[in-house]
Amino acid sequence: MKAVVFDDERTIRKVMEKILKKEGIEVKTYESGEEALKIVKELKPDIVFLDISLPDADGMELLRSIVSLENRPYVVMISGHDEYNYLIEAMKLGAFDYIPKPFDIDKIRKVVAEIREILSVKTVSDLGEADIIGKSQVMKEVFKIVGRASASNQPVLITGESGTGKEVIAKLIHKYSNRSDKPFIAINCGAIPSGLIEAELFGYEKGAFTGADRSRQGKFQAADGGTIFLDEISELPLEAQTKLLRVLQEMEITPVGSTKSVKVDVRVIAATNKNLVKLIAEDKFREDLFYRLSVIEINLPPLRERKEDIPELVELFTKQALKNHGLKKGGFTEEAVELLKMYDFPGNIRELRNLVHKLIAIYRERPITPDLIKLQFEPEKQVILDWKEGLKKEVAELFSKGKKNIYTRLVEEAEKVVIEEILKYTKGNISEASKYLGIHRNTVHKKVEELNIQKGKGR
Ligand SMILES: Nc1ncnc2c1ncn2[C@@H]1O[C@H](COP(=O)(O)OP(=O)(O)OP(=O)(O)O)[C@@H](O)[C@H]1O
Ligand SMILES: [Mg+2]
DSSP, X not given: OEEEEEOSOHHHHHHHHHHHHHTTOEEEEESOSTTHHHHHHHHOOSEEEEESEETTEEHHHHHHHHHTSTTOOEEEEEESOOOHHHHHHHHHHTOSEEEESSOOHHHHHHHHHHHHHHHHSOOOSSOOGGGOOOOSHHHHHHHHHHHHHHTOOSOEEEEESTTSOHHHHHHHHHHHSTTTTSOEEEEETTSSOTTTHHXXXXXXXXXXXXXXXXXXXXXXXHTTTSEEEEETGGGSOHHHHHHHHHHHHHSEXXXXXXXXXXXXXXXXXXXXXXXXXXXXXXXXXXXXXXXXXXXXXXXXXXXGGOGGGHHHHHHHHHHHHHHHTTOSSOEEOHHHHHHHHHSOOTTHHHHHHHHHHHHHHHHTTSEEOHHHHHTTSOHHHHHHHHHHHHHHHHHHHHHHTTOSOHHHHHHHHHHHHHHHHXXXXXXXXXXXXXXXXXXXXXXXXXXXXHTTOOOOOOO
């Protein structure tokens, strides 16, 4: 481990150096804070001990800049002030700890031990490869396309329901591309007022509109050499769509209020949970832009179509949640995971993630059993779960009795229920029922006879 100390008091520097060296830590001390940021960037220490009131720098400002570095070290503030407002402010800015002067040597040792422990544990919180789950066949297909997409510069369109991982996949393509050391800039087209979107994407010149008191770079320029992720692309106003199309064709942008265009080299990845083809038919999305964006298309399957990924996702989210709460034990029983596999998760991975985090927050180290999960579901969802559970029990019973025709028996029973119920709604009208069921009229007719279905009198 490496540490740096910024403190203008000579004795503090000496003491710190001694303690840290004894702990086996490589240490450098500095009297001045002027070059602190530069030093931290160069030396890449694991820990920074920082005096709040250096004569030539503002410790709080330094803290702010150090914690915003990409590979940020743990910053421990040392301070002569012990008023609570300094303490709150420093912790809020992201200090790891705050040690008032004159300090106790044991406090320093304790903080070092804590950081050592954290560094020795592999973290799961930041998006590393181990944090992306996808053993299911459908996800393997997705990863193949990600691989192909990473090797090219063509635009990619990622479609999929909300919470299926569109942003995760966009980042993955960037990570594996030869642009990975350049920026990945994400912009949510739905979150920016339509009047500002062009300025946001392409930048603007001073005086381009009221309030533009200086010129500003847009996201395309910020992403130069890298990747821009246009999330919720369906929300892009038509005018901006026209401009985007031109950018994709020419690979140059014209800031708002400017007449000069600027060359850019940006890989575009767009995402949507809407049906763009439908929006094209409604004249809300440009067809030519759609073709341009969807040179490579990735459709992320909903979680209900890859339930085999649920156990690993639960494991991953459990680990994250336990870590967030500083818990050593806890998690789902096997039966609980089985129950989760029965549920369809309309909110997809995000819903599963939130559910796991919520349950761990409530039950902490207590094993999470099916009944605890059910408490989280609304009554309508409970019925669905109970129904599938009931079916499982039925399977178990038939199996234990050694029955041989389990499949036909249960499928027929299910068919009978479905057809009978729909016929009740259509008051026994077979043609109409066939439309709702999505099977041919003749088939419905045949089933009614075969399965001895009552052609209900209506509800
Ligand atoms: N394959 C995966 N493995 C692990 N976690 C995942 C995976 N895919 C998505 N997640 C997690 O699920 C959550 C939702 O993912 P993401 O934000 O990428 O979805 P999205 O499709 O962009 O959703 P929305 O349409 O709502 O914006 C995030 O917390 C993400 O980390
Ligand atoms: Mg998203």
